């Protein structure tokens with residue numbers, strides 16, 4: 001069909017067309033690993049072998065590319081496999097400059113895998129201002145997560161892209177925390193956008209998958225070669241599920257963002273009661289980079305992720321997460337259900353304590369992934385958990 005340009009229409013229709021053989025409106029799951037050929041090396045259709053390409057994966061890749069405004073999409077078996085494949089495209093001895101508070105697994109890959117394969121990494125808490133001093137003759141790539149995980153700090157992607165262009169550096173933006181509904185980094189000048197599809201794009205906490213989207217023909221050719229050569233590809237079933245999840249991305253993203261705004265405001269109101277020390281949420285007027293948020297995010301929305309420092313240190317954070325009734329204590333994010341966790345003990349436990357503290361990942365930090373339940377119920381749950389945590393830390397609640 002001729003696609004209109006609005007997001008919701010593309011979410012539902014991009015990469016989807018009725019099956020030419022049966023008319024099925026929803027694509028069948030193509031489980032075959034191999035495809036028949038008319039004569040040697042002349043396949044009947046466009047497919048040969050499912051690691052190289054597969055109908056469900058193709059459809060998913062087209063859909064995400066359309067939502068990010070990209071020419072190409074490449075799906076992988078996880079967000080981490082996406083990161084690994086992109087780094088594999090750099091020659092040994094290349095240097096990367098990365099934001100400091102990136103996802104713990106990205107940090108682990110950079111420091112424990114990429115470095116041992118000859119890549120050099122520098123981390124900084126202020127990418128925009130520190131690139132000129134960190135850049136070396138062998139710097140090839142800048143890695144940005146905005147909002148960052150878990151401190152929700154914002155990087156001005158357009159400004160970093162300008163610096164990257166001046167120095168011929170590749171800019172990769174991890175857009176997992178917002179999804180293409182709320183932010184499209186390619187339009188701001190990024191070269192590659194990556195997602196843990198496991199999060200908002202799939203949205204139902206039942207698929208582990210990743211994707212990269214981009215416009216450049218040569219980078220696409222190289223990454224597509226590595227996608228097949230390394231082979232960290234998603235199954236047809238996961239591609240189909242993630243494509244189904246993506247069709248409601250615009251509805252889920254808006255709902256979780258609106259719910260998160262209400263919760264962030266309720267938490268911020270508790271700074272004066274002493275139960276909360278700090279709230280990190282891009283939708284709050286008090287966010288240090290709110291000006292960039294209003295330019296960079298759709299309608300200035302803050303997204304579905306919040307982190308906050310709770311009174312009582314690590315005990316307070318643990319008590320809060322054990323006291324919620326709707327929020328489930330679990331890692332991950334971006335699903336329809338609300339989750340809470342303590343990054344210093346869970347997702348970011350692998351990062352050295354002093355480095356973690358420097359990046360603002362304190363022991364008392366709680367991270368919330370806000371789902372699409374009824375917003376008033378979620379606010380009530382957070383406030384009762386806050387009361388219970390405060391009582392426990394103060395020894396009132398035995």
Ligand SMILES: Cc1ncc(COP(=O)(O)O)c(C=O)c1O
Pocket residue numbers: 078079080081103105106145149174176177195196197198208209210332
């Ligand atoms: C921002 C971000 N990027 C990348 C990843 C890695 O994705 P996956 O778990 O799908 O490998 C995660 C996982 O939590 C993440 O939060």
